[in-house]
Amino acid sequence: MRVSRLSLVTLRNVPADAEIPSHQLLVRGGYIRRVGPGLYAYLPLMWRVLTKISAIVRDELDKLGALETLLPQLQPAEPWERSGRWQGYTAGEGIMFHLEDRQGRRVGLGPTHEEVVTELAGDLLRSYKQLPVTLYQIQTKFRDEIRPRFGLMRSREFIMKDAYSFHCDQADLEQTYTQMAGAYARIFKRCGLDAVGVDADSGAIGGAASQEFMVMANAGEDLILSTPDGCYAANQEKAVSIPSSAQALPAGEARQLDTPGQTTIEDLCAANGLSPDQTVKVLVLLARLEDGRDQPLLVSLRGDQELNEVKLTNAVTQQLGSPALEIAPITPEQLRQQGLAPLPFGSIGPDLEDASLKGAKSWTSRFHRLADPTALDLERFVCGANSPDQHRWGTTWTSLPEQIRSDIRNAKAGERSLHNQEQVLEERRGIEVGHIFQLGSKYSDALEARFTDKDGKQASMLMGCYGIGISRLAQAAVEQHHDEAGICWPVSIAPFQVIVVVANVQDDTQLALGESLYGSLQAAGVDALLDDRSERAGVKFKDADLIGIPWRIVVGREAESGRVELVERATRSTSTVPHQDALSDVLEAVRPRR
RNA sequence: CGGGAUGUGGCGCAGCUUGGUAGCGCACUUCGUUCGGGACGAAGGGGCCGCAGGUUCGAAUCCUGUCAUCCCGACCA
Incomplete structure (x- = not known):
């Protein structure tokens, strides 16, 4: 070109x-x-990059025996209703x-394809003899992001590879899951990316085992906690650790504390000579459940700990038997709307009475009470007394209502790892470029994707699902490979390998030699650009x-003597050599290596 | 949805306080000089100043409303 x-x-x-x-x-x-918020046109250079990434992905997936398909982006609501999503x-x-179409049918633009592909598999795959099968597609997906940002990193329309595997038993699913993890590692390596697999939350997609592949970069939106020995890495959403130990309260009788205006843990501790880990803080939240319930929550954490909303959402979903769609702090405004008296925010204790909710218009009238182990493991502590400007010193759990023990705190850098107490967690930021899940039968149950097993019985297929954000990956590669002057593409995904x-161009000798080199490169099957x-x-x-x-051949001053300059973009290393040597060097450098 | 900010040629911005009919840099066109690290000079083209009302002889500028976009947060493959 x-x-x-x-x-x-x-x-x-x-x-x-x-x-x-x-x-x-x-x-x-x-x-x-940019065409609109979160919407981008891929210009010719970009499309070449995306095509190259897709080719690598195809190559690795095809080697596993996966089958490429193309599925509708416009999807009927019905299967989504059946899956409950x-x-x-x-x-x-x-x-x-x-949206609604002209007949009034409800349709959605696919953010992902579990429903469509599961129905399809249910139709096509009737016997255990047909399993396992892995179907994949590389296509545009849509998400009405609350806040699109960072260009292709979080856009509303993006290119994604999604693969779905179907199995007759768990062992078979695990085998494919493992193979896929291997293929992912090869894909990212071939794309020139430094990516690591981390334990992850499976989020709205649902399911059991789940691993994310993260490209480490400061611009990453995810926080990754890992140990130096390389044995543990997890997204903070999911990460676990050994919490720091708490200081015991000094001996003394339990008593009431006057705490005027001390509504934060920080103020409370400063005014009373306490350490945050001697306190229990209680958050009053409202969970909006998929089944329509609005369930007030009373969540207790040790004062120095942060709430992990992902863990909380999962815990609530599991404990209440319906997915929690949203969990947010209860506001005074909401209490008013429910016809309830104000709550003493800032002085709430784990024993805030259910009577506070009596007469609520639409809320469940009992608190769901859960507490993090860091709080429950305190023998004696300081907590709110459920009346303004009053706390209690030396409280014990024995005097408080029963709590459901749930890990709902954030693990943090500096804490010790569970697998080896010598290892201390470190934090880095990462860009999620891939995610693999063992879904199990969540979708096949809901959508009745069944097959006949060896014994002639009907069984739900077990599923795995495996995504790679193709357009995001391309940008992540730039994030990882650039310098002051611009991008330094890895050869494997560069739009052109040589320029x-x-x-x-006024100089006929230079132009002729340039054209000749360009012709030779093309003849050798190299993606070459000629800057004419x-x-x-x-x-x-x-x-x-x-x-x-990645490679630049400059035909300039020494063209007369047949010498050109060969420059490697990433390292800036430069050599002036006869043009034949430049050509052979480039051909050697650009040849694909696995 | 909360908090903050901004809307002026394709892009980046100034002008707004103190109303007088729009300017700078980049990009674009033409000509000349230049020609290995984003050249210089000259001459051009392109904007009803987000939109709608209002105040005024007169509004990019003041007032009201509205829409949009961006940033922080919540949320999220």
Whole structure:
């Protein structure tokens, strides 16, 4: 491809909304253009990158025997209702774009394809003899993100590879899951990414075992906790650790504390000479459940601990038997709307009476009480006394209502690991580029995807599901491979592997040699660019650096003697060699390696 | 949905306090000089100043409303 014909428009200014380097560079380099919030056009260079990534993904999945398909993006509501996800995905803060067609049928734009593919598998796969099967698709998916940001990192329309596997038993599912984890590691490696697998929460998709593949980068939206020995890595949403030990309260009689205006743990401790780990804080939350219940929660944590909302949501979902769609602090405004008296926020204890909820208009009138082990393991502690400006010193759990013991705190860097107490957790930020799940029979039960087993009995298929954010991965690669001057693509996913820059196209010798090298590269099957624009050399160098082509051959001053300059983009290493050598060196460097 | 900010040629911004009919840089067009690290000069083209009301002889500027976008948070493959 000739740069003069590429519609390449590079920018010196960056749109004000591009914050992180990868987003800025993709816009500046003419890879993407914003069309609307969270919506991007993939320009010709970008599409080549996405195509290359997809090819690597296909290659690895096909090797596992997976079958590529293409599924509808516009999906009927009905299977989503059967799986129980329509409500949660469309109501309120739901993330599924949805609409009614001209017949009044409800349809949604697929954020993912479990429902469609499970129905399909149920139709096609009738016998254990047909299993296992893995179907995958690489296509656009939609999510009405609450806050799109960082360009392709969190956009409302994005390209994703989703694979779904179907099995007759757990062992078979586990085998495919393991194979897939291996394929993922190879895919990311071949794309030139430093990605690590971490334990993850399975989120709204649901299911059992789950692993995320994270590209470590400061711009990452996820916090990863890991140990130096490499034996443990988990998303903070899921991470566990040994909490720091608490200081015991000094001996003394239990007593009431006057705590005027001390509504935070910080104030309480400062005013009374306490350490946060000697206190129990109680959060009053409301869980909106899928079955329509609005369930007030009373959540107790040791004062120095942070609530982990993902863990809490999972615990509540499990304990109350209906998915928690949303959990948020109860506000004075909400209490008023329910016709309830104000609560003494800032002085609430684990024994706040259910009577506080009596007469509530739509809420369940009893608290669901749960407590983190860090709180329950305190022998004596300080907590709110359920009346304003009053706390209690030296309280014990024996005097308080029964709590459901649930791990609902955030593990943090600096805490010791469960697997080996010598190991201390460290934190890094990561970009989630892949996620694999063992779904089990959640969807096949709901959508009645059954098969006939060896004994002639009907059984639900067991499923796995495996995603890779293709467009996100491309940007993550930039986040991981760039410098001051621009992008440094890994050869395997670069839009072009080599760019031949003719320093001065007015010079016939330079132009002829440039054309000849370009022709040779093409003949050898290399993706090559020829910068034949009548720009000054400096402009072409800047552009080549910015768009990040891994190898550059400069045909310039020494063209007369047949010598050219060979430059490796990432390292900036430069050598001036006869053009035949430059060609053979590049061919060698660019040849795919596995 | 809360908190904050901003809407002025394709992009980045100034002008608004103290109303007088729009300007700078980048990009674009033409000509000349230049020609290995985003050149210089000259001449051009392109904007009903987010939208709707209002105040005023006169509104980008003041007032009211509205819409949109961005940032922080909640939320999230």
